[in-house]
Amino acid sequence: xxxxxxxxxxxxxxxxxxxxxxxxxxxxxxxxxxxxxxxxxxxxxxxxxxxxxxxxxxxxxxxxxxxxxxxxxxxxxxxxxxxxxxxxxxx
Amino acid sequence: xxxxxxxxxxxxxxxxxxxxxxxxxxxxxxxxxxxxxxxxxxxxxxxxxxxxxxxxxxxxxxxxxxxxxxxxxxxxxxxxxxxxxxxxxxxxxxxxxxxxxxxxxxxxxxxxxxxxxxxxxxxxxxxxxxxxxxxxxxxxxxxxxxxxxxxxxxxxxxxxxxxxxxxxxxxxxxxxxxxxxxxxxxxxxxxxxxxxxxxxxxxxxxxxxxxxxxxxxxxxxxxxxxxxxxxxxxxxxxxxxxxxxxxxxxxxxxxxxxxxxxxxxxxxxxxxxxxxxxxxxxxxxxxxxxxxxxxxxxxxxxxxxxxxxxxxxxxxxxxxxxxxxxxxxxxxxxxxxxxxxxxxxxxxxxxxxxxxxxxxxxxxxxxxxxxxxxxxxxxxxxxxxxxxxxxxxxxxxxxxxxxxxxxxxxxxx
Numbered sequence: 001x002x003x004x005x006x007x008x009x010x011x012x013x014x015x016x017x018x019x020x021x022x023x024x025x026x027x028x029x030x031x032x033x034x035x036x037x038x039x040x041x042x043x044x045x046x047x048x049x050x051x052x053x054x055x056x057x058x059x060x061x062x063x064x065x066x067x068x069x070x071x072x073x074x075x076x077x078x079x080x081x082x083x084x085x086x087x088x089x090x091x
Numbered sequence: 092x093x094x095x096x097x098x099x100x101x102x103x104x105x106x107x108x109x110x111x112x113x114x115x116x117x118x119x120x121x122x123x124x125x126x127x128x129x130x131x132x133x134x135x136x137x138x139x140x141x142x143x144x145x146x147x148x149x150x151x152x153x154x155x156x157x158x159x160x161x162x163x164x165x166x167x168x169x170x171x172x173x174x175x176x177x178x179x180x181x182x183x184x185x186x187x188x189x190x191x192x193x194x195x196x197x198x199x200x201x202x203x204x205x206x207x208x209x210x211x212x213x214x215x216x217x218x219x220x221x222x223x224x225x226x227x228x229x230x231x232x233x234x235x236x237x238x239x240x241x242x243x244x245x246x247x248x249x250x251x252x253x254x255x256x257x258x259x260x261x262x263x264x265x266x267x268x269x270x271x272x273x274x275x276x277x278x279x280x281x282x283x284x285x286x287x288x289x290x291x292x293x294x295x296x297x298x299x300x301x302x303x304x305x306x307x308x309x310x311x312x313x314x315x316x317x318x319x320x321x322x323x324x325x326x327x328x329x330x331x332x333x334x335x336x337x338x339x340x341x342x343x344x345x346x347x348x349x350x351x352x353x354x355x356x357x358x359x360x361x362x363x364x365x366x367x368x369x370x371x372x373x374x375x376x377x378x379x380x381x382x383x384x385x386x387x388x389x390x391x392x393x394x395x396x397x398x399x400x401x402x403x404x405x406x407x408x409x410x411x412x413x414x415x416x417x418x419x420x421x422x423x424x425x426x427x428x429x430x431x432x433x434x435x436x437x438x439x440x441x442x443x444x445x446x447x448x449x450x451x452x453x454x455x456x457x458x459x460x461x462x463x464x465x466x467x468x469x470x471x472x473x474x475x476x477x478x479x480x481x482x483x484x485x486x487x488x489x490x491x492x493x494x495x496x497x498x499x500x501x502x503x504x
Contacts, residue, residue, distance in 0.1 A: 003208050003336075004207075004208060004268070006208070007206050007207065007208050007210065008206075008211050009206055011211065017206065017270075048201075049204065050204075052203055052204060052377065053204055053206055053270060056269060056270055056272070057269065057270075059269070060269030060270075066392075067392050067394075067398070068392035072380065072384050072390045072399045073384070074381045074384040074385050075385065076171055076172035076173075076174075076183070076385050077171035077172055077183075078170075078171055078172070078381045078382065078385060079123075079169045079170070079171040079185070081169075081171050081185055085171075085185055
């Protein structure tokens with residue numbers, strides 16, 4: 001009755017809970033693969049809103065995996081920056 | 092030439108910068124926000140002693156103290172990368188790259204989201220956002236609110252909203268599910284609240300803390316938990332009701348709520364709608380450790396500390412040379428503990444920078460002070476915080492102490 005499947009998890013890329021859960025269940029994949037398959041966490045904010053939830057979905061969809069085993073992988077830039085800003089620093 | 096770059100101008104960062112500057116190190120503090128203070132800026136509560144803890148005053152005091160010591164505090168600066176280049180740390184920001192031999196990461200914590208249907212409607216916010224809007228920006232978040240999630244942070248901020256004259260109608264739990272975890276199970280919620288009982292904000296829960304150590308009693312307590320809830324300073328805490336959906340057309344108009352059993356299972360046919368014009372989601376806090384991660388620091392998942400924390404010692408060093416951590420990035424605790432940790436990190440940096448004199452004594456006192464402040468903390472976010480601390484320090488001993496001793500020997504010799 002309540003529409004949990006259509007809840008938006010990744011707001012930047014508009015990925016729903018249903019899409020994430022079915023992808024995780026079908027492919028039994030890592031958080032990284034789940035992101036690459038759905039684009040969740042790969043939008044403008046860089047996953048700052050949905051990252052934790054995506055990890056929890058992986059945890060719930062894959063038997064015998066715990067938070068402790070989901071690697072804490074971050075890549076720069078961890079904040080949205082313009083190409084100009086990054087370019088200036090490279091010189 | 093900067094000796095130390097502190098990332099984060101909250102209680103840990105400012106206290107760390109003060110200790111560094113007092114030891115004669117040239118220190119810069121950078122922060123993403125428009126003014127220093129971090130989460131101190133939102134804090135206002137009455138201590139058990141009857142005195143008031145005014146975070147804004149604390150933050151002004153720390154800021155002034157740091158500035159009097161010539162600490163350069165730069166606000167509105169976001170760090171997007173941190174890496175070691177030619178024996179120095181490069182801190183890449185939206186305002187250019189800074190470099191120094193020492194970096195203290197004091198980035199604090201972030202909030203766990205609890206997604207539920209309707210959570211993208213205007214008028215839905217995290218409990219921390221409600222705190223910032225109320226106490227920092229002085230914006231009224233709404234006229235009639237509902238908090239989803241019952242934890243220490245939610246109660247502390249509820250109290251602040253009440254002090255600001257903002258009406259919160261009810262606190263309910265999130266619906267049980269993979270995204271809400273224990274936060275949706277009344278038995279688990281009551282357990283975590285009663286375990287933190289010496290700090291619980293209501294006498295009912297304080298009483299509960301003594302009576303309900305056994306599972307059976309707790310189940311009974313949940314069974315007999317008043318249907319209309321227990322009043323938290325006027326706002327009913329409804330542990331047997333779960334939010335199943337936030338409703339509204341263009342913005343929040345209410346929350347659809349159902350009765351639940353002690354394990355969080357929804358009782359069919361019990362749904363009703365509570366009106367509201369704002370909703371706060373309170374999912375708790377986790378250490379904000381992205382920068383330590385991009386720097387290459389190893390991590391350990393420790394639930395008692397709130398999630399993944401960077402490996403660190405009791406004197407706040409990480410395994411990466413010149414990189415130190417303090418405050419909530421090392422585990423979720425109160426602002427006072429963060430301050431004490433910041434001081435420890437500052438002296439620890441001074442020691443590593445080769446500052447002599449009484450630095451060893453100062454560092455030892457600072458470590459002792461963290462323990463004392465932790466013991467006396469008025470707000471305990473996790474009842475097993477000491478177990479969590481023990482785990483991370485034991486791990487440090489095991490993985491790094493031997494190496495450290497060798498390093499010291501070489502240095503002394």
